Amino acid sequence: MQGSRVHFEKVTKSFGETVALTDFNLDIAPGEFVTLLGASGSGKSTALNILAGFSDATSGEVYTGDRPLTGVAPEHRNVGMVFQNFALFPHKTVAENVAFPLRMRKGARDEIDRRVKAALEMVQLGAFAARKPAALSGGQRQRVALARAVVFEPPVLLMDECLSALDLKLREELQDEIRRIHREIGTTVLFVTHDQTEALTMSDRIAILEGGKIVQIDAPEVLYDRPRTRFVADFIGQSNMFDLSAVTDGTAAVPDMGIDIPVSDPTAVAISIRPERLRVIPGENTSGLSVFQGVVEDETFFGPVVAQTVRLRSGRRLEVRSQRSGHDRLPHTGQTITLAFDPADAAPLVAT
């Protein structure tokens, strides 16, 4: 099966005074796995519901393939969906639940049976066909919901925070399973979560939503290494952010560090440095690195990694993560240390 392209074009949605989506543009390639990541209330479900046909955009258009969807009822959109609370029919057995979309499409009886069986096998629930959803565990229900959403081979699959109700171990298991199924059936997936780890591990690209707007959309590693705004830098992983003076001739001052660094983006107003990109240096070769000093204030031991809070002369605090390799001893609380980073590891941030 082939996934189809999904395209949101200048979509807006308001509920009375509340603006849920503004200028929402998203172009998803066929077969791509894209995640909408954002805090609660950022408009993730609103975007999915407009694509599913449960609510109409205030303006703008959504396409699957080349087909505009305005005015198309949900049942004619040929989109699969996994709901947050699974939404399994409690009065139907597992097999009847999975057969539902096929029955609605008026398939032949034995063809339906065959595909239901295959779908249940795919999620390792072949033995549970005759059970009612109430007799399943949370993880099993999730698998049934997944089987039901893909059994009719929809070119587009939507998932709305469908793993957030499960405990961590189960969630990781199902993340792997969803990835595997995505590879097997090749459908286009639009996945919604507020969990950054989930987004980072699963997605081809992640769209970060803030207040109904996509503030950045990129591959996970780009998003992590090169956040474009304070919001993204803060939302994905941990980050140390420093204000910059105006960038002139590719250089800007970092007042908190008391140094100048090269900055590629002339519109940058701040930089973001991940804690693990800062190095504590006892006096090794510092050529090409930006070097400054601070006092270790606190440290947390994680085994192979130590996290230290360092206070700079300006009073600003920052976070450093160091690998403990070999016998080298890390400086202790109260000690003044020298920190260095490669300016290339400092992501320039623009004002919103």
Add this chain to the structure above:
Amino acid sequence: MTKRLTLLPGIALIGMLFLIPVGIVFQQGLFDPVFTTEHFVRFATRGAYMRIFWSTLQISTVVALVCLLVGYPIAYFIVRQPPARRPFLMFLVLVPMWMSILARTYSWMVVLGKEGIINQSLIWLGLIDEPIKMLFTTGAVYVAMVQIMLPILIVTCFSSMTEIDQSLLRAARIMGASPRKAFREVFLPLSAEGAITGTLIVFILSMGFFIVPALLGGRRDAMLANVISGQVSQTNWGFAAAISIVLLGATLLVLVLVRGASAKLVHHQEEAH
């Protein structure tokens, strides 16, 4: 064991208020003063009593089904409204229940009578010359009983409908079901249990109805409860008790039959446990 002990007051209360009176009724109906089936034979062999028995069953069944047919769509309509508007609509449904059945029955006399509101209006509009006979007819009994019972059914249906997860209907739609199909496949089966319960409650209450047929019905519209009351006022305790037993038995029989049939039709969520 202490758990059981705390149940004792409840059991004692049920015993005093329910089992003892029912026991006395059975004793009155079956012993006079030695064991006899005389009252039941009399009931079964007099055509008039059997006719009233069948018409009581018929009225109760029709009232229950009409309530279902009218009340289910009303409950559905209310559930489909935005949540903020529902309490007011349910309030409107419940207002009539604050009035006693007696008061409501008298109101129907005012509405349906020869000089009642309906006849007056129709004459004033020139649609009829003579008042239509509406009071003291079978129709009047049906109309008033349905009006009195309807809120009960609506409330029962409504509460079972509000428990249906709205995302189930969305799930049905996105999987290819038209709104009508989604209703048939999901909403109807999940609300059937509540609808059947409501219908049975209306049926049970109707079987014992007394005031409405007495005040609004004609001479041939008496129900079993009216006969029982007549026999009691003539101090025919034994016969009155026997009719009560027949009424109780018939009601229980219908209850069991309908529950049995519906258990087969409606899939229960609990089945899977």
